[in-house]
Amino acid sequence: MTALPRITTFGWVPEFARGFVRDLRPRWAFEEVGQAYEVDFVRDAKAPDYRQYQPFGQVPAYQDDQLEIFESGAIVLHIAKRAGQLIPNDPVGEMKAVQWLIAALNSVEPAVMEYAMNAIFEADRPWSGDRQPVVLSYIERRLGDLETRLTSRVWLEEDGFTIGDLMMVSVLGGLRGTGILDRFPAVAAYVARGEARPAHVKAMADHMAVFEQAAA
Amino acid sequence: MTALPRITTFGWVPEFARGFVRDLRPRWAFEEVGQAYEVDFVRDAKAPDYRQYQPFGQVPAYQDDQLEIFESGAIVLHIAKRAGQLIPNDPVGEMKAVQWLIAALNSVEPAVMEYAMNAIFEADRPWSGDRQPVVLSYIERRLGDLETRLTSRVWLEEDGFTIGDLMMVSVLGGLRGTGILDRFPAVAAYVARGEARPAHVKAMADHMAVFEQAAA
Numbered sequence: 001m002t003a004l005p006r007i008t009t010f011g012w013v014p015e016f017a018r019g020f021v022r023d024l025r026p027r028w029a030f031e032e033v034g035q036a037y038e039v040d041f042v043r044d045a046k047a048p049d050y051r052q053y054q055p056f057g058q059v060p061a062y063q064d065d066q067l068e069i070f071e072s073g074a075i076v077l078h079i080a081k082r083a084g085q086l087i088p089n090d091p092v093g094e095m096k097a098v099q100w101l102i103a104a105l106n107s108v109e110p111a112v113m114e115y116a117m118n119a120i121f122e123a124d125r126p127w128s129g130d131r132q133p134v135v136l137s138y139i140e141r142r143l144g145d146l147e148t149r150l151t152s153r154v155w156l157e158e159d160g161f162t163i164g165d166l167m168m169v170s171v172l173g174g175l176r177g178t179g180i181l182d183r184f185p186a187v188a189a190y191v192a193r194g195e196a197r198p199a200h201v202k203a204m205a206d207h208m209a210v211f212e213q214a215a216a
Numbered sequence: 217m218t219a220l221p222r223i224t225t226f227g228w229v230p231e232f233a234r235g236f237v238r239d240l241r242p243r244w245a246f247e248e249v250g251q252a253y254e255v256d257f258v259r260d261a262k263a264p265d266y267r268q269y270q271p272f273g274q275v276p277a278y279q280d281d282q283l284e285i286f287e288s289g290a291i292v293l294h295i296a297k298r299a300g301q302l303i304p305n306d307p308v309g310e311m312k313a314v315q316w317l318i319a320a321l322n323s324v325e326p327a328v329m330e331y332a333m334n335a336i337f338e339a340d341r342p343w344s345g346d347r348q349p350v351v352l353s354y355i356e357r358r359l360g361d362l363e364t365r366l367t368s369r370v371w372l373e374e375d376g377f378t379i380g381d382l383m384m385v386s387v388l389g390g391l392r393g394t395g396i397l398d399r400f401p402a403v404a405a406y407v408a409r410g411e412a413r414p415a416h417v418k419a420m421a422d423h424m425a426v427f428e429q430a431a432a
Binding site: 030051055056057058064066067069070071072073074077091092096097098099102105106107109110113114123124125126127130131134142145146148149 | 240253267272273274282283285286287288289290292307308311312313314318319320321322323325326329330333338341342343344347350358361364365
């Protein structure tokens with residue numbers, strides 16, 4: 001019997017982080033490809049023994065019979081390649097999917113995070129209010145570009161839903177509750193399409209159930 | 217005769233951006249694997265015809281006989297896989313290299329960019345000075361984690377120099393001139409080792425020569 005793949009995440013996070021922790025990404029990928037998995041809860045991600053495994057003290061980390069890795073982007077890519085799903089089978093289609101996964105992580109997520117950091121972690125700083133239009137302009141520029149891309153498309157490429165879409169929808173989910181996506185209807189519809197996939201619904205429910213159990 | 221791969225970049229950038237534009241990353245990878253290439257200069261990265269090719273209006277974009285892609289991380293990965301170099305030949309080693317490439321882009325570069333944005337693009341904002349210690353704390357946390365990782369290692373993994381190191385050194389090069397790396401001697405030595413590689417020296421010289429020619 002082969003052991004199931006395992007991911008790490010937190011067993012408790014503050015209210016504002018629920019629905020946003022990055023274990024959602026491998027959970028979603030696992031559900032899409034129909035792979036059962038186990039979850040290990042990390043008590044202290046900053047502890048030296050966990051950092052042997054995840055140098056930045058973050059979640060998720062991943063392990064299976066063959067390897068241990070971290071970074072949600074790498075984990076999602078590995079889950080897809082291991083299953084032979086969520087990524088086209090030809091080299092060109094594969095690179096396009098990887099390109100969009102990296103675009104989500106490096107061209108879009110930094111702007112989402114700057115907005116969130118200003119609104120949450122720097123909320124008590126004297127500049128947070130004045131800086132808000134500036135960080136909003138960073139993310140709106142990216143959303144405008146994605147709006148152009150998505151106006152005539154269901155997913156980012158013609159090949160159908162890939163890990164590039166999974167990651168882009170997940171990254172844009174970081175804006176949930178801000179109302180920013182309302183001004184970008186094609187992007188908003190794209191995110192809604194992604195989040196309505198049964199695999200996403202199941203992953204989100206499992207993610208939230210951890211905190212509900214912790215509170216009970 | 218097969219056409220050479222091509223990348224796009226800018227023919228002119230302001231002084232502060234020289235040595236930092238991301239065409240450096242594919243240039244470095246091409247030199248490492250011994251692949252000749254062509255460079256196309258983009259006059260207006262925001263123009264609709266270029267955005268058909270690069271939706272975010274950024275450089276570099278890449279094309280060869282088989283595909284067009286963008287995102288420096290995806291381009292570097294493709295150059296390595298196409299050459300069968302800079303990335304281990306086994307699936308585990310390959311995923312570890314990809315993991316570090318993505319860690320550079322998603323866990324380290326956002327903090328480097330927040331620091332740079334505050335110091336450069338938000339320098340004339342009233343909060344820039346007061347916010348500087350805050351953005352410094354973000355990048356110092358990551359550098360502390362890398363210091364632990366690199367204290368006993370030459371490169372990030374035992375397999376030797378990979379695209380993970382190429383990207384991490386390139387991302388950390390964004391702190392050049394700030395003095396921040398002086399407090400992280402293992403990281404500073406690692407960046408110096410990477411930047412001393414002949415392929416990096418050649419790539420940087422070719423990158424800088426573009427602006428010298430433009431000024432002449």
